Amino acid sequence: MAGEMQTFKKFQCNYNFAFIDEATKKEVRRSILKAVCIPGYQVPYSSPEMPIARGWGTGGLHVTLSLVGRDDTLKIIDQGSDASVNACNLRDFVAMTTGCETTYDTAQATLIQSRHRIPEEARRSDQIIVLQVPQPEVLRRVERYERKTREMHAEADYAKLWVVLYEAYVRTGDVVGRAVRVNDRYIMTPSPIPRWDIPQLDIARNLHLFGAGREKRIYAVPPLTPVAPLEFEDIKFRMEDFFETVCASSKHTEAFMDEIYENDAEQAKWVINDSNFLDKILDGCRPPQRRHEYWGQAI
């Protein structure tokens, strides 16, 4: 019995650098390379089980762990915040299995794993953003079967998406949705980032990688790749309107905000969502933000 328990212990310290074995990392990297070569195309990959649950960022972890080197500085956020419990858990896991430095500072990080947000601060070309994706298939809404959706992507048959977009416009008066066309070819979902973040993907300086662990797909938007939100000639895509909303903590405007109700107050207050961006503003600096053609063109 005692001998057996020691073997269990042995298993615990025998994990490879960055947890995943090297052969699998190679396979993930090859899939990433393919994804970079075909922007917006969903590359199937092995997606081995991780010690966290499916749907909680395994795809992001696969990408992060297969790319991370000893010199990398990691930042992991969830919903814009470094303090989210799941982000803490993932950060601790990556730090434990790699010994890499971690940071909250967006500018310091070389590798940023995120769920549902792109950091507010402008990214540089030496940074990689890894987004966790719950549902990579943009066509799933209009087509239940994978075999069909793969065919539709292959034939660039996106008519049904445009119909849905039009129907949404008829019903709600807005072209809602987050689908984007990448490099004028594949339509993809940029994971559920708010529309505030979507224009950040267009001709971005940095590489964006998308990992969908449960669905076993990786896709990418390489640097300097055109990414266009779906819109009609006369009805344009618009971001969420935070251009005049004032952050209650920092008095800053022009950042994605959280709506916060404190002490059952009737009145909501607004606070900047990106925790590191907010901290920097509170410290008196003004991190650069990337402006684009949709900036200020709110709903």
Next chain:
Amino acid sequence: MIQSVVSAARERLEAVDELSEYYRLRGTTVPVSVEQIVDQFRLGLDKIMGEASLYAPRLAALAYKQCEGDCYQAVILLRAYRATLERRYHSDVIDVENMHILRRISSSFKEIPGGQILGPTRDYTQRLLDARIAEEDTAEARRAFLDEWHKRLEGATLEPVRQFSRVSDILVREGIMKPVMDDDRSVTDITREPLLFPANRSATLQSLARAETGGLLTFGYAGMRGFGGAHGAVNELRVGRVAVVVTDGRGNKRYVGRLTVTEAAMSGGKRSQGGKKRTRPSMQIGYGLCFGQNETKAICMGMLDNGMRGKETGQAHKELVLYHTEAADAAGFIHHLKMPHYASSQARLQRVRNAVGRMRGMRAVRGIAPVKPRHEQVEMSDMPELE
């Protein structure tokens, strides 16, 4: 500032871990040992090992103990551990026909060559709570039974261990059961490559073998009730031990151990392949094989293997079944709903509010009295995003 918020979050995490540990250990009884779980929770571990696709009873017992009996969590623990193991060899094809039989029955035939061997099963016992088992907390009780058992076996002449040919062979020889030919016969390893559709037979059977037992039960049952496949018959159900043999680098066969497995050979109708010619009616096998003694799973596998054949509808049904019975994926994603979604719901909230605002504006223009806001809520289903 963020430093302090992060450390607060981490403190909360630690406290949560500690509290769970407290719940695991707060009882006043002696903690159950991994050994005891291996000895006494055989069928539970068989189910876990099958879903984890890792045949390791002691590790399965540890996982089961570690998460207080939550089978889904135990499966995740084992899957994560399994994913780190290096694949040095592929075993040779396992010879199930020469299985060391513990149980072997057929419902298609009254008598089968070699006879019906009931083996260990509770199929035929009355489902009555047995109060004696609640009292059975001493080693003496256990010994009393075992002594009696061994005494009875002493001197009894046991039949020698023998192998049995498959019941399906009878039907194959007769030409009634047709081999499954319409399939891609290449071998896919679904733990190294994602499941792609159309899925070949090896990927299908592997997915079914590691699928969640309850999920397969649901789809198998639905198939019998008119949703999907047909009502199959158990041609043969076997539980027994099979040898695992690998071929080493020098080409030598090496015995590396044995597994307990359940095999079900179901017979079902052969799907029409189209075409106008009337073909002779025939049957086709539905095959199930899984770790341990898990007859629910093996039988449902067999039914679904048969029910998911055929060109269009079969493949469609396959996507429904294989994707959604994937235990780790399904449970993980359901539980992810507990994670915060406030950034995305903020975005959605704005869309709804804007839509409501526009609707009010439209009503005003048309001279319609504004209704109370709660009646004006735009249905969430009007919002195209699913995420």
